[in-house]
Amino acid sequence: MAYEFTKEDLKEIESIKAKYPDVKAATLPALWVAQNRFGHVEPEVQRLVAKTLELPEAHVHGVATFYTQYYKEKKGKYVLDVCTCLSCQLCGGYDIVEHIENRLGIKAGETTEDGMFTLTEVECLGACGYAPMLQVTNDQYVNNLTPEKVDELLEKLKKGEEPEYDQIGMPLRKVK
């Protein structure tokens, strides 16, 4: 399939380029525009980004493969990135991975047959105080997970209801 940017995408890429003195700097944001449009940045998409920015394909490929959040292959509709790093490990992050593995019948790193979910084990997401937690498709964080909370999330996602911003109140900003 031939990938093309929409007019809006191209306009966005132009405005991104204006932020930097050098077009190369637009590589990361342009890859984001592409991933938001196509859901991944497979080699064909990387070529499109290179062509659009008039940069070598090898450069764009090098960047796309350096950063973990760019999907170099197609993923499920929802990507569940479960943090298992330090604080999440201490608070049961691996139990959450195992629970989701059992629920979905896949292992971490795999996608369900219906293409609905990809499960990934990821490094620290910077939500250490709200462990264990996961991120849904590079967007919202779901914090303080329990098996019940995970089940609820999976049911909602199956219905296409995406999680909303889970604001964490400041516990005792002033400690007395």
Added chain:
Amino acid sequence: MSSVDWKNYKPTLIPDIDGLEKIDVYEKNGGYKAFKSVLTENDKWPDEKSVIDEVKAANIRGRGGAGFNAGLKWSFMPPADGKPRYLACNGDESEPGTFKDRKIFEYNPHVFIEGALIAAYAMQVTTIYVYIRGEYLVYVKMMEKAIQDAYDKGYIGKNILGSDYSVDFYVHMGAGAYICGEETSMLESLEGKRGYPRVKPPFPAQKGLWGRPTTINNIETLAHVPSVINNGADWFSSIGAENHPGPFLYGISGHVNRPGVYELPSGVPVLDLIHEVAGGMRNDKKLKAVIPGGSSTPVVRADQLEGITMDSDSLRSVGTMVGTAGMVIMDEDTDMVDMLWRIAHFYHHESCGQCTPCREGTGWLEKVLLKIKNGEGEVKDLDLLLDVTTQMEGRTICALADAAAWPVRHTINRFRDEFEARCKKSVHAVA
């Protein structure tokens, strides 16, 4: 040493004010007063240098982990020559245990924007970039809005507040790479490349973004600047610990009842932070160990913590560091072997692969620790691990190798009995 009066401390970075993320509310609470002052009150701030001197005197030690005096860093910028100069604000925040800067993005973005603007003015910077890790998409959007609001109010842009100073301010979103929190790697990433750290010298102040003078500061570091300008260097340096003054955003996670981010003076006793601030240990378990400032800072055993406070001098006395003040609290049930293996896995995953000692070393640390974790290791493997750490430290372009080596060395040294207990009995044992 007199103890720090943290119970009566009033937060300045994330005070309890509803809607402070909105620019109007921020202004109503004294926001942008400091920036206006440095731009327009010539009797108070005759030149840019006077601003740098004040910040230098306050001794804001970098909150990203290195603890370097921010004003001193600013003073390394060469004189302005009319060509582009940059301020790169580091919001990559990826060190395990660290989750503080996001609170500024969320609750008080303008205090950071104002601090960055003052820094930019003091160094005559022409463009500010704030690098935010890609996973913080929510905060990227919040910051974009906050910056736009500041543009609309005339705090950013051309001839700010009628002065002859102009600056632009952009958000640059990362895409998942811990290494991009390393300052020169961040510059590479901003320039649109793989995040490979650069060899220093030249230092960024000489050759940074696109070969031009650049200063890199952590988000929290910059957020302290407005209050220093408003209240003076003496006010700031009188808060908390003498050699590491000012407020800290303590991120407390792990086995405590009330994990979270707390703004308190530096130098609060570690045990107060655990037992009072964070509500004590979960399930009334006993404290076993604390990692004081992100996963790279050496772990401290509970029996070493009596009287230890969160500042560089006190923590040095137990062989560790303040780092990012992202404290990870571990209870008596924590398996130190598993914990250390997970840290080693992290650094192996995040090594950029540029330098051999780090690329290979982090891999071997993880591999050998996995073997021990699985009960397949031998006691001599512990010495092998310690040997590998000495082959890594100080032998690479950036500090990731050190960050990977320290926890391994210190966790093994401080909990050696636990590691030995997991090893197979040596077939060559003679006693």
